[in-house]
Amino acid sequence: MSLHAQTHRLMAPDIAAMKRVKPIVALTSYHAHTAAIADKYCDLLIVGDSLGMVMHGFETTVPVTLDMMIVHGRAVVRGARRALVVVDMPFGSYEESPSVAFRNAARVMKETDCGAVKLEGGRRMAETTRYLVDRGIPVMGHIGLTPQSINVLGGFKTQGRTRDEWPAIEADALALSDAGAFAVVLEAMSAPLAARITEQVPIPTIGIGASSHCDGQVLVMEDMLGLSPRVPKFVKKFGAVATAIEDAIRAYAEEVGARRFPGTEHTYAMKDEPRDLAAVTKKPKKLST
Incomplete structure (x- = not known):
């Protein structure tokens, strides 16, 4: 007879059910020991491809590989006991086609034992999101500033600061929700637009530089701990770990x-x-x- 773990690990539907019930607390995590600490307080731990910049010294997230994500994802899952662990799909691992995305996402799920994956992109990723969800892989979306597209965006630029930008970003959020994403990250987005999207979509919005109007918040752990030398405007340093x-x-x-x-x-x-x-x-x- 199998023995069930005493602590229930949160799953994608649990996070989805928190919308308008309680603020969702999330952080990035890249290794087992920080995951074990954050797990006491967070509902969601995201193994972000930001690890390329934070852990490996890259200037962007673009060079991050699938193998790197799997190594760090496996470590975080071992460290956490309760929080849902979401692993980012790195650049080049899911854009080609839904079938390629499924093959790589399935590998991430199997080799890390994480609870979901995260894809960057709105309407262009709706078909892929639906394809993955229909085949048993929970998907978190990510719109607004999408760091993997930095070479197209021309830098880390805030999104939605003029109203003529709003319709496209709103359409991205609705498309991901309709495709079955259980939540969506809103990054570096004007506060009024983030509030509007949060009201429009039935799934939780997780803000990072998108105001307190979102259903939850996430920060890069090293940024909020005061370990990163340079941080975006939206980061509050809650510690002085570097010192x-x-x-x-x-x-x-x-x-x-x-x-x-x-x-x-x-x-x-x-x-x-x-x-x-x-x-x-x-x-x-x-x-x-």
Whole structure:
């Protein structure tokens, strides 16, 4: 007889049901130990292809590979116990056709055991979204600023700041909802447009730089922790991790340089000899003549 896990891991329908019920708390995560911490407070953990910039030093998310996403996705799933884990499909892994998208998304689901995947793009991804959902793969959409399209957009530019841009972006959100996406990320979008879309679509909107009108919020974890050197305007730093890390490394280097670390309490003594490290390392006295 199989044993069910004591903690229920949230699934895509659970997140969808939170719309207008409670704000959805989400963060990105790329490794097991941060996932374990965030899991205590988050409903949703997104293994974003932003890991290419945050973890690997790329200038954009475009160079990220499917294998990279799978390695990090697997780590986050191992670290989390309750939150729904969503893994980004990287550039080039889903745009060619719905069948190619399914093959790659199925691999991500099987090899990471995540609960959903995320695709960038609105109406152009509606057919693919429907294709995946019909075959058992939950899909989160992503519209507004889509970082994988940065070379077409001409940079990381806020979307929907003029009203003539609104109809196309609204149509993107509605198309993804109609295609079966369980939620949609709104990135770097004007607040009035984000509020309007949130009211229009029956699925949760997850904002990142799209105002508190959204049904939930997500930030890149390293950005909000104060670990990233440069962050977008919409990021609030909730910590000063970079400073804490530098202080710790400086103290470590000073103690190593002064031979204060490691101390006796950090070493292994012989079982039948005293732990007095000073006595062991003490130079023998010269014999008098």
